[in-house]
Amino acid sequence: LHLASNLPSEIQYLYTEISAKDRLIAEYQETCHSREESLENHYRQHGTLLKHPKESEYVDQIRKLQNLILQLQDEKVLLAQNAMDLVEKHTLQLGGYMAHLVRNGRMTAESITPASPPSNLPTESQQMEFGRTFGGNRPRSSTTPSISSVLAGESPSKRKDLVIDEDGNGELYCVCRQEAYGSMVACDDKDCPYEWFHWGCVNLSEKPRGKWYCPACTESRRR
Numbered sequence: 001l002h003l004a005s006n007l008p009s010e011i012q013y014l015y016t017e018i019s020a021k022d023r024l025i026a027e028y029q030e031t032c033h034s035r036e037e038s039l040e041n042h043y044r045q046h047g048t049l050l051k052h053p054k055e056s057e058y059v060d061q062i063r064k065l066q067n068l069i070l071q072l073q074d075e076k077v078l079l080a081q082n083a084m085d086l087v088e089k090h091t092l093q094l095g096g097y098m099a100h101l102v103r104n105g106r107m108t109a110e111s112i113t114p115a116s117p118p119s120n121l122p123t124e125s126q127q128m129e130f131g132r133t134f135g136g137n138r139p140r141s142s143t144t145p146s147i148s149s150v151l152a153g154e155s156p157s158k159r160k161d162l163v164i165d166e167d168g169n170g171e172l173y174c175v176c177r178q179e180a181y182g183s184m185v186a187c188d189d190k191d192c193p194y195e196w197f198h199w200g201c202v203n204l205s206e207k208p209r210g211k212w213y214c215p216a217c218t219e220s221r222r223r
Contacts, residue, residue: 007090014083021072021079028065028072035062174198175216183207189217 035058042052052058101107173180173196184196185204188211197214199205213221 007086010086011083014079014086018076018079021076025069025072028069032062032065174201175214176201185212187212187214187217189213189221192217 039052039055039058042050098107171180172178173184174194176198178198180196181198183199185199185202185208186196187194192214194214194216197204202214
């Protein structure tokens, strides 16, 4: 359980950051509304022949605030994506560790049964709406692996990164031919002889974006 012990506090931190940005957005929107209302009232009373004394200042302020609101919305999306990435990472990490226990006879597969979902979970349509609003249209529910799928030995060949418990899982990967440990990345070539690579062995410091091919497969694809 220590593998996911920090997850609640990490999610709470991200939620706090999102809430803070929500408050800023509401404040900026209120200021924009106030400035727009002032301009509208002036021209309603005096017509367009008499210019509002602060029109240029207000218009410039509204434009800047709208740009700030868009920036804050993008930051909220990124924070929500980070939260979903955290849940996905911890799910995969915990599943890998439990699979390791099963393979070494320290736990039986029959003893691990999925818990019934809480009755107050949002409906599928509500989850999709949350994804459109905060998750950048990412259908995470279809990509996040369950612990049971890891225990069933489903292939992770399509996954972009993997974080393994330091005990490893007994299988050899990468050009160094060692067990899985730390952060790992999968080669997108289905015929790759190594499949998974330690970040340090392929000079990576972060998760690759898009498709990624190991040096050996990159060279073979050029031929």
